[in-house]
Amino acid sequence: MTAPVIELRNVQKAFVAPGGERVPVLDIDAFTLGVGEQCALEGQSGSGKSTLLHVISGIMRPDAGSVCVGGHDISRFDEARRDRVRADTLGLVFQQFNLLPGFTALENVLVAMSFGSARPDRKRAADLLGAVGLTHRLDHKPAELSIGQQQRVAVARALANQPRAVLADEPTASIDAAHQQQVIDLLRETCRAEGAALLVVTHAPEVAGQFPRRLKLEDFNRAARGGPRAT
Amino acid sequence: MxxxxxxxxxxxxxxxxxxxxxxxxxxxxxxxxxxxxxxxxxxxxFESGSGLGYNMIVGAKGSPLQLVLNSVYFISRPIENIPWAFYQQFLPAAERADGLDGTYAASTKTAVPICMGDYYRSYRVVGTNAAFFDRLTRGDGRPFAFATGKNFRDDDFFGGVLGAAVAANLGLAVGDEFAPTHGADDGAVHDPFIVRGILARTDTPIDRGVFVNMEGFYLQDGHAKPLPEGEAAAPEAALATPAAGHVPLPFNQREVTAILLETASLPGLPAELTAMGLRTAINEGRDGQAALPVAEIRQLLDLxxxxxxxxxxxxxxxxxxxxxxxxxxxxxxxxxxxxxxxxxxxxxxxxxxxxxxxxxxxxxxxxxxxxxxxxxxxxxxxxxxxxxxxxxxxxxxxxxxxxxxxxxxxxxxxxxxxxxxxxxxxxxxxxxxxxxxx
Known part of the structure; x- marks a missing residue:
C-alpha cells in the first residue's frame, strides 16, 4: 500500500490568549491525504482551517503529535528543514493569491523554484503558465492581470516544484461566483495533470460538494467542537 | 531566481x-x-617642489615658510629684499666684477636670483636671469622645455618667458608685448617686455609665472634702491653686455628678493653636510636666512x-x-x-x-x-x-x-x-x- 502524502496523528495545537489563557485550536486524532487524492475540508470561520494548513505545511509546529509530509515527520524537524520540505513537497494557494507585486507572472513562478532542491527552470515556469492559459502574460505584473489571471498564476506557482500535494486555503473566497468554478476546475485539473494531491480548505459547501472526498473539520477536530479530548 | x-x-x-x-x-x-x-x-x-634643481632658498630674515611659499609657489608676499652684495657672496670669481670668489661660492653650485613685486594681469612677475631656465629644472628633475620660442638671453633686457597657463589664459604668443604693473594689478604700468618663449606645461606653479629679464626689471620705476646720501652709483654695473640703448642699473642700487641655490659638496664633505654648514652660516649672519624648501613644505603639510x-x-x-x-x-x-x-x-x-x-x-x-x-x-x-x-x-x-x-x-x-x-x-x-x- 502506498504511504499517504500527508498523515497527521494525535496533533494538538493551542494558542495563548493575551490574558494568558491557553486556547486549543487543533486536536486531531488522525488525518490522511493519499497520493493524488483530492479532498475538500469544510469548516466555519475560526474552526482552525488555516492553522491546520500552517501545521501541515510546517509554517507552525504542533504542540504534540506527528505530521508526516511526503514521508518526513516534520514535527520533529527544525524550522529550516521544515522550510525545505515545504519547498520540495508542497504547493500553496492562498485566499488573496499572495503574488509578489514587483515580480512578473513568470518571476512569481520562478521565485517558488528558488528555495527547494531543484534549480529554477524558466522553461517549466513558462510551460506551467502556458498550461493555465497565460502564455501571453508571462511578463505582466500582478497589477496588470485580472483577478482570474492572478489566481491562475498562483496555481501555476503552487505547482512549480512538482509538489506531492497542493494546499489551497479558501481559494475562492475573494473572487466572484463566475470565477469560483473556473478556479476549482483549474486546481483540480492541473493537480491531476501534475499528479499532485489536492487539499482545499473552504467554508463554501458548493465548493466542497465538488470533491470526491469531503470532510468537515468539526467532525475530526475536537478543538473546533469545543469538546473534551478523548482519552 | x-x-x-x-x-x-x-x-x-x-x-x-x-x-x-x-x-x-x-x-x-x-x-x-x-x-x-x-x-x-x-x-x-607642494611635493612637486622637491625636484626643482635647487635645494635651498636664501632670502630676507623672517618666516622661512613665507620665503618658500613666495619663491617656489608664487603665493604669499615677499618678506623683504636682500642686498645685491649678499647675492654676490654666492658667485664664483668668474661671475663677479672684482674677480674674487664670494664667501659662499665654494659651497654653491648654482645661484639664481629672483626679484618679485610686479604683476601682469594678476599673475606674478618674476625678474631673473637666463640661468633660471637653463640650469634649474621643472620640479620633477627634467629640464624646462619650450612649447614655442626660447629662453630670453641675459643681454636681452626686455625679453620675457611665460608659463603655459599664463600664455593660454591671456592668449599671448611669442613676439607679443606685455607691460607689468608695479606692486599690484592697478599699480603703475611699467615698460613693455616681449615674449621670447612660452614654456611647455609643467603642472607646477611655474605655469602661472611671468618671467622677465631682471636687467629690464631693475630699470623700471621704483625698482632701483635709493642711494644713501653722498654715495655715488657704482661704476662697474652690468653683468652682461648692455643692450642697445639701455644702461644697466648700478650694482649698489640693486636688491634681490631671493636666491635659489643648488649647493655643492665641499671637498671631503658629503653634499648634505655642506648644505647644513652653509645654512647655519647664512642663518647666523645678519644679511638673510636660508630655508630648505622640501623641509618647509613637509612641515606645512604635516602641520x-x-x-x-x-x-x-x-x-x-x-x-x-x-x-x-x-x-x-x-x-x-x-x-x-x-x-x-x-x-x-x-x-x-x-x-x-x-x-x-x-x-x-x-x-x-x-x-x-x-x-x-x-x-x-x-x-x-x-x-x-x-x-x-x-x-x-x-x-x-x-x-x-x-x-x-x-x-x-x-x-x-x-x-x-x-x-x-x-x-x-x-x-x-x-x-x-x-x-x-x-
Missing amino acids: TLVGIAWRNIRQRLLTSGLTALSLALGVALVVATLVTGRLVNQA FVKPLELLLLLVTALVVLVSAIGILVSMVGSSLERSRDVAIMRALGARRSHVLTTVLIEAILLAVGGGLAGWVLGHALVGAIGPWITTNAGVTASLFSAAPVAEALLVPFLVVLAIVAALLPAIAAYRTDVAKWL
Missing part, C-alpha cells in the same frame, strides 16, 4: 525610494572622492594641510554615514510593505536565512550602485573644476586624477556600512511571523 535577482527585483519594486537612497549615497561618495582627489593634488602641488584634509575627510565621511543611515531609514520604512512579501517567500519555502540575506544583498546593491555612481560623479566633479585647479594650483586635475588607495577602499567600506545599516531591517525580515501576514 537567485537571491541577487530577488533583491534586485525588490529594489526595482521600490524604485523611487531606492533611487533616492542611492542618489543620496552617490552625492556623499562624490564629495568624498572629490575631497580625496583634490587633497592628493594639493599634496602633489596644516594634512589636518585640514583630515577634517574635510571627516566631514565628508559623516555625509556618507548620513547616506548610510538613509539606507537604514529607507529599508525600515519599507519593512511593513516587505513583511508581506517576506511572508509569501517564507510560505514558498524560503528559509529565514534566505530573507535575511536578500535584505542584506539589497543594501549591498544600493551601496555598490550608489557608491560607483558617486565615484564617477566625484571624478566628473574634479574633471569639471580641473581647469580651474590647473590654473590656480599649477597641477593637472582631470577626470582621471585619482587617489587610488583611498578610492579602492571606499566601496568596500560602503558595503560594510550598508550591511551594518541594513542589519536592523534584515533582522526584522528574519523575524517576520509568516502566519500573521498570510
Whole structure:
C-alpha cells in the first residue's frame, strides 16, 4: 500500500490568549491525504482551517503529535528543514493569491523554484503558465492581470516544484461566483495533470460538494467542537 | 531566481525610494572622492617642489615658510629684499666684477636670483636671469622645455618667458608685448617686455609665472634702491653686455628678493653636510636666512594641510554615514510593505536565512550602485573644476586624477556600512511571523 502524502496523528495545537489563557485550536486524532487524492475540508470561520494548513505545511509546529509530509515527520524537524520540505513537497494557494507585486507572472513562478532542491527552470515556469492559459502574460505584473489571471498564476506557482500535494486555503473566497468554478476546475485539473494531491480548505459547501472526498473539520477536530479530548 | 535577482527585483519594486537612497549615497561618495582627489593634488602641488634643481632658498630674515611659499609657489608676499652684495657672496670669481670668489661660492653650485613685486594681469612677475631656465629644472628633475620660442638671453633686457597657463589664459604668443604693473594689478604700468618663449606645461606653479629679464626689471620705476646720501652709483654695473640703448642699473642700487641655490659638496664633505654648514652660516649672519624648501613644505603639510584634509575627510565621511543611515531609514520604512512579501517567500519555502540575506544583498546593491555612481560623479566633479585647479594650483586635475588607495577602499567600506545599516531591517525580515501576514 502506498504511504499517504500527508498523515497527521494525535496533533494538538493551542494558542495563548493575551490574558494568558491557553486556547486549543487543533486536536486531531488522525488525518490522511493519499497520493493524488483530492479532498475538500469544510469548516466555519475560526474552526482552525488555516492553522491546520500552517501545521501541515510546517509554517507552525504542533504542540504534540506527528505530521508526516511526503514521508518526513516534520514535527520533529527544525524550522529550516521544515522550510525545505515545504519547498520540495508542497504547493500553496492562498485566499488573496499572495503574488509578489514587483515580480512578473513568470518571476512569481520562478521565485517558488528558488528555495527547494531543484534549480529554477524558466522553461517549466513558462510551460506551467502556458498550461493555465497565460502564455501571453508571462511578463505582466500582478497589477496588470485580472483577478482570474492572478489566481491562475498562483496555481501555476503552487505547482512549480512538482509538489506531492497542493494546499489551497479558501481559494475562492475573494473572487466572484463566475470565477469560483473556473478556479476549482483549474486546481483540480492541473493537480491531476501534475499528479499532485489536492487539499482545499473552504467554508463554501458548493465548493466542497465538488470533491470526491469531503470532510468537515468539526467532525475530526475536537478543538473546533469545543469538546473534551478523548482519552 | 537567485537571491541577487530577488533583491534586485525588490529594489526595482521600490524604485523611487531606492533611487533616492542611492542618489543620496552617490552625492556623499562624490564629495568624498572629490575631497580625496583634490587633497592628493594639493599634496602633489607642494611635493612637486622637491625636484626643482635647487635645494635651498636664501632670502630676507623672517618666516622661512613665507620665503618658500613666495619663491617656489608664487603665493604669499615677499618678506623683504636682500642686498645685491649678499647675492654676490654666492658667485664664483668668474661671475663677479672684482674677480674674487664670494664667501659662499665654494659651497654653491648654482645661484639664481629672483626679484618679485610686479604683476601682469594678476599673475606674478618674476625678474631673473637666463640661468633660471637653463640650469634649474621643472620640479620633477627634467629640464624646462619650450612649447614655442626660447629662453630670453641675459643681454636681452626686455625679453620675457611665460608659463603655459599664463600664455593660454591671456592668449599671448611669442613676439607679443606685455607691460607689468608695479606692486599690484592697478599699480603703475611699467615698460613693455616681449615674449621670447612660452614654456611647455609643467603642472607646477611655474605655469602661472611671468618671467622677465631682471636687467629690464631693475630699470623700471621704483625698482632701483635709493642711494644713501653722498654715495655715488657704482661704476662697474652690468653683468652682461648692455643692450642697445639701455644702461644697466648700478650694482649698489640693486636688491634681490631671493636666491635659489643648488649647493655643492665641499671637498671631503658629503653634499648634505655642506648644505647644513652653509645654512647655519647664512642663518647666523645678519644679511638673510636660508630655508630648505622640501623641509618647509613637509612641515606645512604635516602641520596644516594634512589636518585640514583630515577634517574635510571627516566631514565628508559623516555625509556618507548620513547616506548610510538613509539606507537604514529607507529599508525600515519599507519593512511593513516587505513583511508581506517576506511572508509569501517564507510560505514558498524560503528559509529565514534566505530573507535575511536578500535584505542584506539589497543594501549591498544600493551601496555598490550608489557608491560607483558617486565615484564617477566625484571624478566628473574634479574633471569639471580641473581647469580651474590647473590654473590656480599649477597641477593637472582631470577626470582621471585619482587617489587610488583611498578610492579602492571606499566601496568596500560602503558595503560594510550598508550591511551594518541594513542589519536592523534584515533582522526584522528574519523575524517576520509568516502566519500573521498570510
